[in-house]
Amino acid sequence: MEIHVELKTVSKMFCGCKNDPFGADKPNIYTCPVCLGLPGALPVPNRKAVEWAVLLGLALNCEIPLFSKFDRKNYFYPDLPKGYQISQYDQPFAVRGFLDITVGNEKKRIGITRVHLEEDTGKLMHATVDDPTSPSGLRGASKKVSLIDFNRSGVPLVEIVTEADIRSSEEARIFLKKLHQIIRYLEISDADMEKGSMRLEPNISVQKIQSRLNRDKIQKLPPYKVEVKNINSFSFAKKAIDFETDRHIAILETGKYPQQETRGWDEKKGVTFSQRSKEEAQDYRYFPEPDIPPIRWSKSQISNFKALIPELPDTRIARFIKEYGLSEYDATVLTEDKKTADYFEKAVKSKTIPAKTVANWIINKKADISKLSPEGLVNLIQAKTQKLPMSEKDLEEVINKVLAVNSKAVVDYKAGKESAIMFLLGQVMRQSHGRADATTTRKILENKLK
Amino acid sequence: MADKNTKLTPEEIYKLAKLANLSLNEEQIKKLADSVSSILSYVSQLQSLNTANIEETAQVTGQENVFREDIVDNERMLTQEEALSNAKDKHNGYFMVKAIFEEE
Known part of the structure; x- marks a missing residue:
């Protein structure tokens, strides 16, 4: 499972723009050269966002490496003005944690692979616009266009990645609810699913259980997985997983594997659909962000962070x-x-x-x-x-x-x-x-x- | 890929161009296969250095822990008109681009 959470700092991740995309009454009013990706602008990390990412890591029982850094993830999409997203690649703020959940009467431990910090993208809207004043090839009647609002661009975004420990849609739902609760207790995010400040991405694969006794100890993960993107409710996550599980079983029973791909969730029809799959595997060409010096913690700083965690x-x-x-x-x-x-x-x-x-x-x-x-x-x-x-x-x-x-x-x-x-x-x-x-x-x- | 005598294939140039969001014609690809290869072999002179005892680093300033406080800086924020002033296309306060078909 991958989960994205927008932090509720007052300013954005790498600039002093207001962090309130949902409360903005107009598009593109909280921007500056940094979050619009204008040439020469320099990003400076928001101390509070970094500390909150570490707090979340600690609350999820993670180790906090003493050395960490930001990286550039390069890809082209209109909601990403710089042509790269500042994220963390190989040295995230928190690693190797866990969250214990209760499924039925049994306790179960879900491993947390990592917690890292990055920036959110702008928001895309798809529309049909009749605008004959458009100067560059978009002119003409009723053109299908995409409209971009960069109020959300550069909002601090935490990504939590779990180990492949979740065995059913119900376990996923219980895990997500508990994670949501912890985030709310830490008071680092509204984690409001409807506003999109918490977004869920299950990665699903299915295989036959070889031995009933070792239900949880899967011998080896299946050689494929399907990711469902940007789900905005716990019950949709559960439904999407159930839908995918059934779909995979039908394919597996014909002796084939489902195609490894990214899918979307159609909440009206209650189905997932294939999003245009890339011809070749994504190559993000990560490299260390040269504009942001690395972060080094002292052991005493980490114990101070621990003291800041409220009773969970x-x-x-x-x-x-x-x-x-x-x-x-x-x-x-x-x-x-x-x-x-x-x-x-x-x-x-x-x-x-x-x-x-x-x-x-x-x-x-x-x-x-x-x-x-x-x-x-x-x-x-x-x-x-x-x-x-x-x-x-x-x-x-x-x-x-x-x-x-x-x-x-x-x-x-x-x-x-x-x-x-x-x-x-x-x-x-x-x-x-x-x-x-x-x-x-x-x-x-x-x-x-x- | 940066061995002294390696030459990039047109396929590799095509892939690089795609990753860099450049559209190149065949002639340009051919030309670039030569020139990028020669740049690579020039840079690959660095391979002759002995780096056995040198610690890896991703930056050279020696700075660490540079942060800003979580404060809104109204002075640096742009107005909507300023933000959109260099946009090729805009509509009702939005930047406008050709439709991105992600759904449907």
Whole structure:
């Protein structure tokens, strides 16, 4: 899998132009000699973009080589004004990482080959234009043309390349969602699929499994692969992979191999289509970018970068379970995006309401947290729950029921595992739909478990 | 390919021209096969140097870690008219080129 992500720096990758192609109200208003590829312009790398690329590498458990450089990738296309893209070839910012995902109930490790930094291209639009004033061969009625907007040209773009470890479209979807979540946690990109700030390129090949036991240990990769370009949603990625897999199987069953090529995804028809394949293999003639001196990190700089990485979803889920006695499911839902997780933590800080109740309110969307402050939510819950105080008899009944069903937690607690009481408390809260008073319940529980 | 006596074939010149986005006629290709070959053999004199103890490098300035801060520089940004002022063809604020058929 290859994934491109636009970084949300305020300025572009190699020049001081505004980085806001999606917010621009007109084409070609955020350009300068550097990102238009005018002769003599000198690119200077954006420090923040470079640091963010390293951060992403670290978050994906990569090694950060102490020496790195930019290279020129040469090809001709109208959206690339210089005739080359500044990218990284053999010495990217991050290499050899991994991301662990959960597929069904199993953990699976997806290798990350590399994370490198490059610049985005301009945006092409295809149109039919009736413009008789055109001075150079494009004149005449209703000409088919391509229109170019360079607002996006030179926007910092990170490319993430995985190892060939993904075995199904579902694994691909889970991996991509998790990668997306991490990028959002790092706050380095909107990773907005609809705006195209995160673009997906699966590389697909199919082969028969020789041995059921070694499902994941593929002996050798098939001698071909098909790349599907620029997919802009997780579900399209899954569909494109499924479509390709079926197509390949049909071809393989006739004893042939599918043609190695680049394909596009037609979201309306739900099919992939062959993009004009190059007559010969692409030859990008990479060479080191002479205008940009190389980058060398000290070990202490890399440890400083590590310190900048916020708590990532996996760690946060584990902490939520431990610290607040939440179920894995609740912790997972709450940490899906950083905002909700932060909101939850602010709301439980006051400790007036059990964490589990706050979690329930947020998860079941009993209140609109986009409009309500965390304090507001706490007050709301308090008001609602206090209107329906539980009678002591009702509470006792619920507690007895919970103790009867959760004998393991009871045994755990008696064996000295203090946190078990939080679990039981949580269960009482759930059974009473948040009406039980946490302090009273805890007292009763402690008494009963003496 | 840069051995002293190698001569580039017209096919190789054709491929190079394609990579450089140049369209050449047959006569030009023939001529270039000769002249590019002689340039290559001239440059290949460098092969006689002993570089066994020399570290490889891609740059000679000795500079490292040259960055700019992430700040918008309004002064260097061009207006739409300025950006388009040298374009052969434009349309509604866009640069315009012959249709690129990538889809359909």
